[in-house]
Amino acid sequence: MCKTCLATIVGAVLLHIGALAQLYVKSPGNVGIGIQTPSTKLHVNGDVIAGVAGGGYHLIVNDVPTARWALGTGAHAFHIANDYPVTGTWGDKFVISKEGNVGIGTPTPSASYKLDVVGSAKANLIDINSGTADGGRLIFRSEGFPEWRIRNFNGLGFFPGEGAATSLWLDNSGTVGIGVQNTDGHKLRVDGSVRAVSFTANSGNTWADYVFDSTYHLPSLTAVKNYIQQNHHLPDVPSADDVNRDGVNIVDNQVILLKKIEELMLYVIEQNEKQQLFERELKAVKEENEALKERINHLKKDRKEARRK
Numbered sequence: 001m002c003k004t005c006l007a008t009i010v011g012a013v014l015l016h017i018g019a020l021a022q023l024y025v026k027s028p029g030n031v032g033i034g035i036q037t038p039s040t041k042l043h044v045n046g047d048v049i050a051g052v053a054g055g056g057y058h059l060i061v062n063d064v065p066t067a068r069w070a071l072g073t074g075a076h077a078f079h080i081a082n083d084y085p086v087t088g089t090w091g092d093k094f095v096i097s098k099e100g101n102v103g104i105g106t107p108t109p110s111a112s113y114k115l116d117v118v119g120s121a122k123a124n125l126i127d128i129n130s131g132t133a134d135g136g137r138l139i140f141r142s143e144g145f146p147e148w149r150i151r152n153f154n155g156l157g158f159f160p161g162e163g164a165a166t167s168l169w170l171d172n173s174g175t176v177g178i179g180v181q182n183t184d185g186h187k188l189r190v191d192g193s194v195r196a197v198s199f200t201a202n203s204g205n206t207w208a209d210y211v212f213d214s215t216y217h218l219p220s221l222t223a224v225k226n227y228i229q230q231n232h233h234l235p236d237v238p239s240a241d242d243v244n245r246d247g248v249n250i251v252d253n254q255v256i257l258l259k260k261i262e263e264l265m266l267y268v269i270e271q272n273e274k275q276q277l278f279e280r281e282l283k284a285v286k287e288e289n290e291a292l293k294e295r296i297n298h299l300k301k302d303r304k305e306a307r308r309k
Contacts (some may be wrong), residue, residue: 057081057090079107128152157181201251208259211266218266234260 024032032038034045050058055074062068067084076098081090092107095135103109105118130138135153151157155171169177177183179191210216224235233239236256238248 157183205252205255208255208262211259211262218263218270260304265292 001228022034022036024036026032026036028072030038030041030043032043032045035043043244055072057072058077059071060068061070066083066086068086069080070090072079072081078096079092080094081092092103093105094117095103095107095109097103097109097111099111099113101109101114101116103116103118104121106116109116128138130136133149133153138150139151140148140150146160147157148160149162151159155169157166158168159166165179166177166181167179169181169183171177171183173185175183176188177191178189180189183189209223211218219235227235231239236259238246238253238256273288
């Protein structure tokens with residue numbers, strides 16, 4: 001009978017008897033609660049409640065002799081903390097508040113955010129979805145400086161603080177607005193001045209060198225004068241009302257200005273040719289006049305001599 005008892009003790013220790021047994025200690029020292037065949041040192045088949053009403057660290061895991069990790073509760077929140085090096089002072093590393101907000105690196109995650117991280121973060125993908133048409137936001141804060149926000153609402157907007165005007169806008173078609181959200185179909189629209197070291201624009205418009213083609217009809221200066229008197233601006237040049245209403249296309253305007261410069265050069269060349277012709281004719285008249293003067297002087301001289309005789 002003693003051998004049987006010993007075998008029973010070695011094989012398993014049961015609290016309660018028969019079908020009511022709930023705690024099993026199996027060789028080689030595995031403990032089962034609610035299960036007869038524990039597979040680990042502690043195997044529980046059912047719920048486990050740990051801790052006291054005031055909270056604390058209820059499950060402590062020794063990773064290495066000089067560092068410990070613990071799970072616990074406090075202030076109605078779930079905490080994961082470590083004690084490194086082992087001094088008995090725990091530092092919260094991961095906290096879930098009773099509202100479901102998560103804090104990493106802070107024991108008191110902000111009630112305004114579902115995730116509050118104090119420190120840097122790295123991820124292969126961050127999917128921000130507000131679940132509404134209002135769009136998700138990324139907020140950047142620095143002590144002593146205004147916050148900046150990136151917001152997605154049918155495009156990506158950068159703006160300094162909630163409710164502030166959009167500083168930079170990228171819409172879903174790839175257009176960009178600086179200081180303005182509506183780009184009016186332009187790839188880039190800027191509400192303000194722009195300064196650059198250089199600027200190159202490509203255009204499909206024909207460059208104005210056709211003015212120097214022999215087939216080009218150069219308007220007379222009289223026609224240009226009449227047009228200016230009637231319209232108060234040069235031909236082909238947009239009026240002040242047009243510019244105030246539509247702005248100025250830089251490339252088109254450069255072509256127009258070059259055309260006017262080339263036309264002006266043709267007028268200058270034409271006037272120069274007329275001037276040269278005038279100077280040649282004037283020279284001929286002067287030479288003819290000098291010849292006439294010389295002939296008159298000879299005639300006067302001959303007449304005086306004839307009177308003496």
